[in-house]
Amino acid sequence: MAGGQWSVVSIAGVGLMGGSFALALRRAGFQGKIIGVSSPATIEKARARGVIDDALPLDQAAAQSDLVYVAQPIERILSMLPEVDAHVRPGTLITDAGSTKLAIVQQANAHVRRGRFVGGHPLAGKESRGVEEADANLFRGRPYVLTSREPELEHWIERIGARLVILDPVEHDRLVALVSHVPQLISTALAEVIGSETRAVEVAGPAAADLTRLALSPYDIWRDIFSTNAGAIDAALGAFIARLEELRVQLRSVEMEWVFEHAASAARELRRSR
Amino acid sequence: MAGGQWSVVSIAGVGLMGGSFALALRRAGFQGKIIGVSSPATIEKARARGVIDDALPLDQAAAQSDLVYVAQPIERILSMLPEVDAHVRPGTLITDAGSTKLAIVQQANAHVRRGRFVGGHPLAGKESRGVEEADANLFRGRPYVLTSREPELEHWIERIGARLVILDPVEHDRLVALVSHVPQLISTALAEVIGSETRAVEVAGPAAADLTRLALSPYDIWRDIFSTNAGAIDAALGAFIARLEELRVQLRSVEMEWVFEHAASAARELRRSR
Numbered sequence: 001m002a003g004g005q006w007s008v009v010s011i012a013g014v015g016l017m018g019g020s021f022a023l024a025l026r027r028a029g030f031q032g033k034i035i036g037v038s039s040p041a042t043i044e045k046a047r048a049r050g051v052i053d054d055a056l057p058l059d060q061a062a063a064q065s066d067l068v069y070v071a072q073p074i075e076r077i078l079s080m081l082p083e084v085d086a087h088v089r090p091g092t093l094i095t096d097a098g099s100t101k102l103a104i105v106q107q108a109n110a111h112v113r114r115g116r117f118v119g120g121h122p123l124a125g126k127e128s129r130g131v132e133e134a135d136a137n138l139f140r141g142r143p144y145v146l147t148s149r150e151p152e153l154e155h156w157i158e159r160i161g162a163r164l165v166i167l168d169p170v171e172h173d174r175l176v177a178l179v180s181h182v183p184q185l186i187s188t189a190l191a192e193v194i195g196s197e198t199r200a201v202e203v204a205g206p207a208a209a210d211l212t213r214l215a216l217s218p219y220d221i222w223r224d225i226f227s228t229n230a231g232a233i234d235a236a237l238g239a240f241i242a243r244l245e246e247l248r249v250q251l252r253s254v255e256m257e258w259v260f261e262h263a264a265s266a267a268r269e270l271r272r273s274r
Numbered sequence: 275m276a277g278g279q280w281s282v283v284s285i286a287g288v289g290l291m292g293g294s295f296a297l298a299l300r301r302a303g304f305q306g307k308i309i310g311v312s313s314p315a316t317i318e319k320a321r322a323r324g325v326i327d328d329a330l331p332l333d334q335a336a337a338q339s340d341l342v343y344v345a346q347p348i349e350r351i352l353s354m355l356p357e358v359d360a361h362v363r364p365g366t367l368i369t370d371a372g373s374t375k376l377a378i379v380q381q382a383n384a385h386v387r388r389g390r391f392v393g394g395h396p397l398a399g400k401e402s403r404g405v406e407e408a409d410a411n412l413f414r415g416r417p418y419v420l421t422s423r424e425p426e427l428e429h430w431i432e433r434i435g436a437r438l439v440i441l442d443p444v445e446h447d448r449l450v451a452l453v454s455h456v457p458q459l460i461s462t463a464l465a466e467v468i469g470s471e472t473r474a475v476e477v478a479g480p481a482a483a484d485l486t487r488l489a490l491s492p493y494d495i496w497r498d499i500f501s502t503n504a505g506a507i508d509a510a511l512g513a514f515i516a517r518l519e520e521l522r523v524q525l526r527s528v529e530m531e532w533v534f535e536h537a538a539s540a541a542r543e544l545r546r547s548r
Contacts, residue, residue, distance in 0.1 A: 195540025266469025
């Protein structure tokens with residue numbers, strides 16, 4: 001299917017992600033109607049910025065949409081999916097923008113009957129949130145994971161400039177545990193340990209700054225990630241700690257030169273692909 | 275003692291650090307002679323950039339200096355100290371710019387008899403090295419640790435814009451293990467673990483980039499740091515791993531909110547002091 005089949009898209013949760021998806025769709029040439037489902041205060045700001053064409057309660061929006069895009073915190077996505085499904089026309093596509101995928105896809109498998117669900121995770125963001133920060137270019141050059149193939153959604157993901165990645169939910173959660181959730185915990189733990197040494201700040205330089213930047217993140221987005229991805233995070237943390245314990249033993253050995261070369265090569269590879 | 279007592283300063287090792295110290299001294303108003311002790315190729319480049327006034331072998335340079343500034347790799351500092359001491363006039367100040375301090379101060383305690391040794395560690399650097407990169411502003415705003423008080427050296431450290439920190443060598447090595455050496459090992463271990471997952475690069479974002487940047491560092495400067503600070507690094511790694519193991523257990527507990535607040539506050543404190 002080429003693009004252009006959707007005529008109405010609803011965005012449930014018009015914040016940074018949902019608002020940016022709406023703006024990006026429009027900039028990419030989407031000609032249909034975009035309906036916002038959010039609090040009155042958010043709807044007012046979204047209208048003022050031209051992010052949405054209309055605003056409706058979830059049941060009415062779902063009933064007339066070809067796509068329902070759920071851009072809410074993970075626990076809210078979990079609770080909203082049955083409600084969305086109850087109101088959509090048969091065959092309507094439902095997707096989400098949550099940062100973990102297995103719990104959400106399992107919930108959809110159990111509760112999405114009328115609609116068709118494809119899990120999504122745009123790996124994009126900003127330090128500030130809210131529809132005020134919505135940006136048509138937020139997804140440009142960034143990975144956008146889908147948990148299964150869906151031609152029209154893939155078409156628009158490519159049109160908005162994102163890099164499409166198809167990953168099953170288990171694999172997605174395992175990989176983001178390693179590249180995102182474990183780095184957050186490392187940064188949090190290191191900031192705490194450094195913070196417990198009174199004079200450490202006097203000699204801290206760019207290395208400490210690099211590694212504690214993530215520790216500045218607010219907890220609210222992490223609560224749901226930890227509650228829905230604890231198993232994968234535990235496994236990835238275990239692998240990281242085991243490697244660090246090996247380095248601790250190898251510290252003065254000649255193998256460390258090879259370890260550094262190997263790690264530098266992996267770090268360069270991460271940068272090449274971005 | 276106010277500034278202005280030194281009339282001849284020798285820089286042993288005119289690379290990024292030694293060359294920058296020479297340029298910074300000059301910019302700060304030092305009127306005396308600066309002698310370089312380095313390989314012929316380095317001396318040629320240092321002269322061309324106006325970093326040094328003269329070049330001599332170590333014995334001749336040491337014999338006429340008021341300060342000998344040893345800016346070499348740590349193992350070279352250790353082997354050079356007895357040689358410097360053998361040639362200085364009694365009471366000559368000797369200092370260094372090595373990244374660990376206990377092994378160097380112990381070596382000085384054992385072998386510096388004619389001169390007086392004060393350990394130094396300017397926490398400054400650049401990605402590129404060599405006298406070509408020397409910069410009079412390299413130390414500006416950065417910590418500069420001395421292992422004991424020394425009025426004229428303190429005077430010039432402040433004149434070149436650095437932030438003077440007095441730390442005994444054991445405390446210095448313990449703190450830099452935590453804020454610099456452990457972050458390097460964390461970054462190296464994480465890059466390796468991420469590198470072992472083929473598809474991780476497809477979903478890696480700014481978090482993974484932040485935490486693997488240090489892994490790009492070449493090993494050569496780390497060999498001597500690990501060989502001279504293994505005990506402190508082991509202890510700091512142990513404290514970090516223990517904290518991470520606690521977070522692993524607490525992952526889904528309500529305490530995590532407090533942990534995040536505490537870590538964010540420590541991370542902000544690190545930034546305030548820079």
